[in-house]
Amino acid sequence: MSAVAAERIIVEDVVRASGIAVGWNGRPVLRDINLAVRPGERLALLGSNGSGKTTLLRVLAGLAAPLEGELRWRGTSLPKGGARCRVVGYVLQAEAPVHFTVRQVVALGLGTDGPLSTPQAAHVARVLADEGLTELADRPCSTLSGGEWQRAVIARALVAEPALLLLDEPTSHLDPARRAVLHERLLRLRDQAVVLATHDLELAALCERVMILGDGRAMFDGAPGDVLTTEALQVSLGVRVRRLDDPQGGPALFRVVGLAPKVMPREDA
């Protein structure tokens, strides 16, 4: 491979982490994380509570610096100011609703100062329509249900058309129907690279790549078919899982049937 071709591939990665460690107050929670995500590619981060999924997402969002290693967005560092919204869109796990209307919240995602121009307002209206939020557009966010608010903040993250979308447990507040809509919506994102932290195994199975975090490192990393095995899930998440493969080649279904033997609470405990 020529040097030019190699450089082109590196630049194509929307985000690329090489041997990074992430943590709190200088103490690492995860070490030696390597990942690269390209446009249209989805990476799911799985792991038990406290395994460092959110900590890693915050670093990928540029909200905290890695403790070691190198992190690049489109081959460089994150831009300052509103331009940042066009590189990374970040949806937090549990964000408190605000007094603004849905339209106002989505417009704030553009990262610009001053009143919206006419084309910007039209773009916001289009995004609201795409996300099925037109009817809710002028409702105060404090009156929305958990799922509606979740869609509003996803629309806020998408409105600037970021190259990288980071989602922290996007299905945690959703009923089955809304969950299905979100799964389908994620599959429709063709231009974005997506990294999502989740406990939802079916959502992880829809992604191109899955990384399971545990013991302060990436325990498993690869295609969902290779990583989401009953053995791997037992070792990494401490659960016994029955995996039901789709004979037509679709993503697998999972059913948690119990705790893995080594973490079963002892009778005398």
Next chain:
Amino acid sequence: MSRSTLALSLLCLAAASVGLSAGPAGWMAPWHAVQRLVDGDVIVASLRAPRVGLAALVGASLGLAGAVMQTLLRNDLADPYVLGLSGGASVGAVVSLLLLPAVPPGLLAAFGAGATALLVRGLAGAPYDRTRLLLAGVTLSSLLTSLTGLLLILAPEDRLLRSMSFWLFGGMGTPRVSLLAVPAVLLVLSFSWLVSRAERLDRLTMGDDVATSLGVDVPVTQRYVLVWAVALTASAVAVGGLVGFVGLIAPHAARRLVGAPHRAMLPATVLLGAALVMGADTVARTAFAPRELPVGLVTAGLGGPFFLSLLRRVST
């Protein structure tokens, strides 16, 4: 200009003209008051107009300070004094009245408020943490309030107690027009700075992580907003004493009228704050004429019921 802003501007004008028309001896028609103002009449132009201007400045400054303090602390119940500024200002004022009886207490009060804000910020430590900031403010405020009480009890003169209690509730004198220049300039500067960054303040209300991910330099914005809020409060305290509740009520009422986005809410807050204190000051000057009430008693009389209804709304 939106309809609400126009209506609030008219309300401000109405409050100002009523303020010019009302005196201890009775009322005159507002157009007569305006005519006498234009003619340079001593009572209207030299006594009432500066007083009305002072009330407007104090109300606008406290409203604006309260609005951004609520944004900064992400707390609906925050007001301009919440970081211990009232305690610091009281100690400054009582020390001034004790040691420098010839000098108006406002200068040392403003200094006390500013110094307390710095101390609270220092005590809260880094990194910036709202809860620590609030707790440090509340703690320091109660310490300084008890110090004020101690100084008042031990002070030899009853006169001090009287002038201090007048000051503590926002007693306004009749100021020299030149004295209003500093708070006026400060209000214009801070208002321009804050409104030009209205969308960043909007993003700040959604939390530090969201604001940062939407391109806001959160630590820098927070630092500037805190400095403006403290400066506005200190300048209002320097010329008008401790006027309560305006800084809490005006932003809440403005949000209800024009919505939460700062670009509309901040101008509405400034107009409402100004109208409210001008109105309250007119009542304070005339209700028990020739005796004058501290304006803070009137704003608190209006603000108390509002605050209680807000508490009920928050808890349900």
